[in-house]
Amino acid sequence: MAFSFLPKEDQYFALFSKMTEKIQEAADILVEMLAASDTEFDVLAKRIKSVEHECDELAHSVTTKLNKSFITPFDREDIYSLAMALDDVCDYIDASARAVVIYDIHGTDAYAQQLGEVIRKQALEINGAVSFLHVAKGMEQHLLNIQRLENDADEIYFNAMAALFKSPDAVTIIKWKELYEMLESATDKCEYVGNIIESIVLKHN
Numbered sequence: 001m002a003f004s005f006l007p008k009e010d011q012y013f014a015l016f017s018k019m020t021e022k023i024q025e026a027a028d029i030l031v032e033m034l035a036a037s038d039t040e041f042d043v044l045a046k047r048i049k050s051v052e053h054e055c056d057e058l059a060h061s062v063t064t065k066l067n068k069s070f071i072t073p074f075d076r077e078d079i080y081s082l083a084m085a086l087d088d089v090c091d092y093i094d095a096s097a098r099a100v101v102i103y104d105i106h107g108t109d110a111y112a113q114q115l116g117e118v119i120r121k122q123a124l125e126i127n128g129a130v131s132f133l134h135v136a137k138g139m140e141q142h143l144l145n146i147q148r149l150e151n152d153a154d155e156i157y158f159n160a161m162a163a164l165f166k167s168p169d170a171v172t173i174i175k176w177k178e179l180y181e182m183l184e185s186a187t188d189k190c191e192y193v194g195n196i197i198e199s200i201v202l203k204h205n
Contacts, residue, residue: 012073013134015062019086020127022055026093027116027123033097034116038106045097055090059083073134078200085193089126092186093119099182103175111160112176115183118153122146122190129197136201146194153187 026048033044062083066072072079096116099105122145129142160180167173 010073010134011065012062012079013130015058015065016082016086016130016133017127019055019058019062019083019090020123020130022051022058023086023089023093024120024123024127026051026055026090027120030093030097031113031116031120033100034113035108041100041105045101048094048097052090052094055087059087074200074204078196078203082193082196082200085189085196086126089123089186089189089193092182092189096179096182096186099179103178105175105179109176111156111163112179112183114156115153115160115180115187118149118156119183119186119190122149122187125149126190126193129194133197133200136204139197139201143194143198146190150187150191153184157181157184 029044029048029051033041033048036044063080066076066079125142125145129139129146132138132142157180161177164173164176164180
């Protein structure tokens with residue numbers, strides 16, 4: 001059953017879609033960054049920061065519209081929660097990129113690359129799920145895939161940490177531990193977006 005909304009109230013769905021596009025863009029750059037040479041890290045991190053700012057602006061547009069709307073396509077708190085959760089995904093992608101620069105991490109790492117790829121795939125699934133939000137159905141497989149990918153991320157993270165703590169270098173452990181945790185947190189935020197979408201759909205079916 002599709003959500004009921006007044007003319008032009010479908011602008012929320014358009015804003016959500018634009019946010020998921022920004023998440024995809026940031027995730028693509030992150031994957032590129034995690035496979036890049038050291039000399040490219042700063043440039044790529046700045047590109048992600050720019051995308052993150054654009055996502056912030058879209059989230060602000062949602063909240064501004066929410067304050068002015070008399071009728072909304074679904075519960076106001078759910079609209080706000082989804083906008084903030086989408087913004088959080090982009091924030092954590094940005095934080096992961098900044099960790100690479102701040103901790104002066106050199107070279108590439110298979111575990112970090114795998115986590116980056118999970119985030120990229122989750123971003124695609126989030127975009128797919130949000131594209132069906134206006135009809136409140138059809139996104140089930142996307143939501144399942146987001147959950148499955150988060151489980152994959154947990155396994156990669158555990159393996160990464162097990163390998164990391166075999167290092168005799170405490171500084172290396174601190175640097176990479178922070179990055180792994182930030183990347184894994186980004187996958188958790190993606191899962192949370194999926195949970196919010198599922199909750200919205202359940203309320204309206």
